[in-house]
Each structure stands twice: as C-alpha cells, then as structure tokens.
Amino acid sequence: MKTAHFILIFCLLALASPFAYASDPSPLQDFCVAINDPKDAVFVNGKFCKDPKLARAQDFYYSGLNIPRNTSNPVGSTVTPVNVAQIPGLNTLGISLVRIDYAPNGGLNPLILTLVPPKS
Template sequence: MTKILFSLSLYGFQIWPALHRRHTSAFDPSPLQDFCVAIDDPKHAVFVNGKFCKDPKLAVADDFFFSGLNKPGNTNNRVGSNVTTVNVDQIPGLNTLGISLVRIDYAPYGENPPHTHPRGTEILVVVQGTLYVGFVTSNPENRLITKILYPGDVFVFPIGLIHFQYNLGNTPAVAFAGLSSQNAGVITIANAVFGSNPPINPDVLTKAFQLDKNVVTHLQSLF
C-alpha cells in the first residue's frame, strides 16, 4: 500500500506541472519587469512574447499613449458596426501587460456579428444606445445567455465563446470593451466559414449546416 501511494504521489508531481503549463500557455505571460515597450527594430532589443522590446531606459510617455477613441468609427458597411482597436500595435507599451481596449460603434439596428476572441475575455460597457448582447456556451450544451443593456450597463463575454451585440434602437449606439490580452484576436464566424481563403469545399458546409448547396455557394460569394 505504501508503495502504491508513493507511486501515485510521484505521478501527481510529474503530471501537475504539465497540466499547469498547458493551462497557462493559453494566456499572455506574466511580465518579469515594469514594462517591455514593443519596437519593430531588433537592433539592441530583446524578443519577448512576439515583439522586440526597447531598452526600458529609452521609454517615453508616447509609448503608453493613444488618442482617437473620441472619434466615431465608420459604420457604413454590411453589418452596420465598426470596431476601433487599441492593442499592442497601437500602444507599444501594452506589450506583456495582458490588456487591450476597443471602441465599438453601431449604426441604427447595426450589429457586431457573432465572433470569438481566442486569447481574451471581454468586458463591455455601453455608453450610448440600447444593445441586445449574448454568448453561447460550449458543446454539448450550446446554451444562449443574453441580456439587454442600457448606458452604464456592463456585460462579460468569457474567453473563446461565440458572442455578439445588436443595436435595438433607431439611433447610433456606442460601447467600450476591455480584453484580457494585449492582442486578443478575433474570429468572425460568418467571415471565417464562408469567406475563408481558399474557400472551404461547399460539400463540407452543405453537410455541416444542412443547407442546399446553392445556398452555400451564394453565401460564399457574398464574402
């Protein structure tokens, strides 16, 4: 019995670090210094988390600054929304800090269509208008969780889950959202499925969505 317990203990010590590494590898790494301002020039720089970092002694205020989120985005498009992103590409000082920000503008009855952020949880606050928002839980439940939001309301979209926002009003709406990654990424479902390059074989999508093949090819032509 003692040998069995000892063996299980050793197994636990071996498997836990592996599980821990697997869990944490999906998120931005913890910074090991005050900041690591991203630069494109690798000369005299260190490569950290996908970006080269300048000497911290050379950092200036503009490395941590962005101006322009007061300006409405152009919503004159098919879905009637525009996302202005402020991530590590706009603020180099965000590198390794694990956060970013977006402004979302919605035309009357416009939407931010179903999408997912593979590397970040999103927390959204409405500042203008009325939004119908929601996300879908993972298989096999696929449960839809929705809420109608008004100015000042806050809603969270968990990392990796498909979610959306829809403007219920006949006037423009505005929201701001923070994301738990310096570059959370975005996969818009319709664009990815029907607008991939090269296109997915229509037979695959016909079977997956249980649609007529002509409908699938028409949808692919739209994207």
C-alpha cells in the same frame, strides 16, 4: 465525537492562518515597450523590447478612441482595435481593448476574428 471537534478546530485554524497568501506571479519586468527593430533589443512575448531608459509617454498613449467611426456598411458597425500594435507599451501587460461603433438604426455586433500566422 472528539475527532469531529478536532477536524472542525483544525479547519477553522487553517482558514484563519496569517500564513496563507495568494497572488499572481510577478512579471519579469514592469513594462516592455514593443519595437520592430531587433538591433540592441530583447525578444519578449513575440515582440522586441525597447531599452526602458528610452521609453517615452507616447509609448503608452493612443488618441482616437473618442472619434466615432463610419458605420455605413452591411453590418452597421465598426471595430477600432487597441492593442500592442497601436500602443507599444501594452506589450507583456496582457491588455487589449476595442471600441465598437453601432449605427443608430440597428447595427449588428460584429464577429471579430484574430488571424494568427502559422509558426514556421
């Protein structure tokens, strides 16, 4: 019986310990604005990074998600992707999104395929 009490008290203390922490690992840098020119750039996450001192607000902005797209196609929907190709500041942040416009009379959910080129 004493063993059961000991195990119970030990478990309660372990759960209430102020030394238990959990967090995501910190990224290597706050942001890495992607550029296509490798001159004087650092290669991170499949893209070259611009010098952080040269980052501008436009590197983190995309206009166009508020514009409805044409849905007069066989599936009745259109996908507008937003990823590092549209917003270079999203590089290394793990963020991407899409806007899907559906035709008002029964548009279908489109199949979205991402084609990854083979590594050489």
